[in-house]
Amino acid sequence: MRIYNVLTVIGLFFCMRLFGVIEPEPAMLWRVSDADSQIYLLGSVHLLRPTDYPLREIYAVAFDQVDGLAIEADVSQENAISNYVQENAFYSSGTISQDFSLSTITKLRTWFRQSGYQFSSQYQPWFLATLLLEVEVLSEGPFTASGVDVSFLEQANDRGLPVEYLESWQVALDYLTSMPPEIAEETVLEILNSGNQAINDLNFLIDQWSQSDLAAMEYYIDEEYNGGPQNPLSIAGRNLSWLSAVRDYLGDDRKFLIVVGAGHMVGEYGLPQLLENEGYKVERLPEEPWAELSNPQVDAQANILRTNIQGAMGRVCKIETSADLSDPNSWEVFDTFTFTDEQTTIEIPYSRTDDAMFVRGKIVE
Known part of the structure; x- marks a missing residue:
C-alpha cells in the first residue's frame, strides 16, 4: 500500500493497490x-x-x-x-560419426531398432x-x-x-x-x-x-x-x-x-x-487487479478535484471518497467504470472549505 501526502487544501490524497493487498505479480x-x-x-x-x-x-x-x-x-x-526438412536432414558428405561419439551412435542404433525407425x-x-x-x-x-x-x-x-x-x-x-x-x-x-x-x-x-x-x-x-x-x-x-x-x-x-x-x-x-x-x-x-491514482489537482473555481487513474485492463473499478479516514464505514461510491488501456481523468466535487478528502480506486469483480 502506498500513501501520498499532498500538502494542499485537498488534505490527504490516498493511492493504493487493491486497498491493503501486496503488489500484484x-x-x-x-x-x-x-x-x-x-x-x-x-x-x-x-x-x-x-x-x-x-x-x-x-x-x-x-x-x-x-x-x-x-x-x-x-x-x-x-x-x-x-x-526443406528433407533437404537439410542429411549430410551432403560425411556421416554422424564425425560429430557424435561411438557410444552415442550405438545407443541411437538401439533406440531406432526398438522404436521401429530406420537409422541412417x-x-x-x-x-x-x-x-x-x-x-x-x-x-x-x-x-x-x-x-x-x-x-x-x-x-x-x-x-x-x-x-x-x-x-x-x-x-x-x-x-x-x-x-x-x-x-x-x-x-x-x-x-x-x-x-x-x-x-x-x-x-x-x-x-x-x-x-x-x-x-x-x-x-x-x-x-x-x-x-x-x-x-x-x-x-x-x-x-x-x-x-x-x-x-x-x-x-x-x-x-x-x-x-x-x-x-x-x-x-x-x-x-x-x-x-x-x-x-x-x-x-x-x-496480472492481478490494480488501480493507481496520480497527479491530483484542484480547480478552485469549479470546485473540482481532478486526478488520473489507471489500472488493469478489463477490471471494474469503484471510485470511493471519504471525509474521515478513521471511519471505515464513511467511504461512499462516487463512480464505477471499466478500465481500458488508456489513462482516465476523473473529476470529483470538492469544496475548499473541506478539511480533507480521501480518494481511492478499489477493484471489484
Missing part, C-alpha cells in the same frame, strides 16, 4: 508506447498442457484491445517445410535431436495442447483480424538446423538416458512460464545459438532483425499484439530492453 505481457500509439508484447511458449488453459485473463483482455496479431513465422506451409548414419545432428524430442518427449508427455501463439492465431482467424509474421518460416527453421552438433548430442543423450527427466524439465519450464518467472526464463534460455547479436540466427540477432517491423507497428494506426517465445523477452537483447533503449515507454503489466 507481473504477467508475461508488456505494453510498449510512444506519444500516440502502442502495442503489446506477449512472451509465450510454443506448446502447453491442457491444464494450462484457460490462459491468464490479462492476456485475453489485451487481445480484446487490438486490431491485429503478429507472430514469429507462418508455419502453415506444410509442403514447403517438409521439403547420414542423419544430421539437429535432425536426430529433433526426432527424439518429438517421439520421446512431445508425443509421450502431457504436451498436447496448442501453444500460446497457435491459440491466439486461431482466435484472430475467428475474429477476422489481420495476422502478420516477423520472419519467414525458413529463418525459423534455419534457427533449428543451426543447432551445434555438441548441443544436439547433449540433447540426444539426455533423452536416451532419461526421457522422463526431459519431460520433467519441460514441465518445469512451462510452470515457470505460467508463473511469469522471467529470471527462470532467462536461466533456461540456452546460449547455444546465442553467439551474440552478430549471429543473425541467435535470439539476439533475430530480435534485432525484428525491430524494424515492431517500429512499423508502433507507427500504425492499428494496435497489434505481438506473440513470440518468452526467450525473446529476456536480457539486454530482449525485445522490451531493446525498445526501451530506443526511447519507447515499456511497461510490464500486472
Whole structure:
C-alpha cells in the first residue's frame, strides 16, 4: 500500500493497490508506447498442457484491445517445410560419426531398432535431436495442447483480424538446423538416458512460464545459438532483425499484439530492453487487479478535484471518497467504470472549505 501526502487544501490524497493487498505479480505481457500509439508484447511458449488453459485473463483482455496479431513465422506451409526438412536432414558428405561419439551412435542404433525407425548414419545432428524430442518427449508427455501463439492465431482467424509474421518460416527453421552438433548430442543423450527427466524439465519450464518467472526464463534460455547479436540466427540477432517491423507497428494506426517465445523477452537483447533503449515507454503489466491514482489537482473555481487513474485492463473499478479516514464505514461510491488501456481523468466535487478528502480506486469483480 502506498500513501501520498499532498500538502494542499485537498488534505490527504490516498493511492493504493487493491486497498491493503501486496503488489500484484507481473504477467508475461508488456505494453510498449510512444506519444500516440502502442502495442503489446506477449512472451509465450510454443506448446502447453491442457491444464494450462484457460490462459491468464490479462492476456485475453489485451487481445480484446487490438486490431491485429503478429507472430514469429507462418508455419502453415506444410509442403514447403517438409521439403526443406528433407533437404537439410542429411549430410551432403560425411556421416554422424564425425560429430557424435561411438557410444552415442550405438545407443541411437538401439533406440531406432526398438522404436521401429530406420537409422541412417547420414542423419544430421539437429535432425536426430529433433526426432527424439518429438517421439520421446512431445508425443509421450502431457504436451498436447496448442501453444500460446497457435491459440491466439486461431482466435484472430475467428475474429477476422489481420495476422502478420516477423520472419519467414525458413529463418525459423534455419534457427533449428543451426543447432551445434555438441548441443544436439547433449540433447540426444539426455533423452536416451532419461526421457522422463526431459519431460520433467519441460514441465518445469512451462510452470515457470505460467508463473511469469522471467529470471527462470532467462536461466533456461540456452546460449547455444546465442553467439551474440552478430549471429543473425541467435535470439539476439533475430530480435534485432525484428525491430524494424515492431517500429512499423508502433507507427500504425492499428494496435497489434505481438506473440513470440518468452526467450525473446529476456536480457539486454530482449525485445522490451531493446525498445526501451530506443526511447519507447515499456511497461510490464500486472496480472492481478490494480488501480493507481496520480497527479491530483484542484480547480478552485469549479470546485473540482481532478486526478488520473489507471489500472488493469478489463477490471471494474469503484471510485470511493471519504471525509474521515478513521471511519471505515464513511467511504461512499462516487463512480464505477471499466478500465481500458488508456489513462482516465476523473473529476470529483470538492469544496475548499473541506478539511480533507480521501480518494481511492478499489477493484471489484
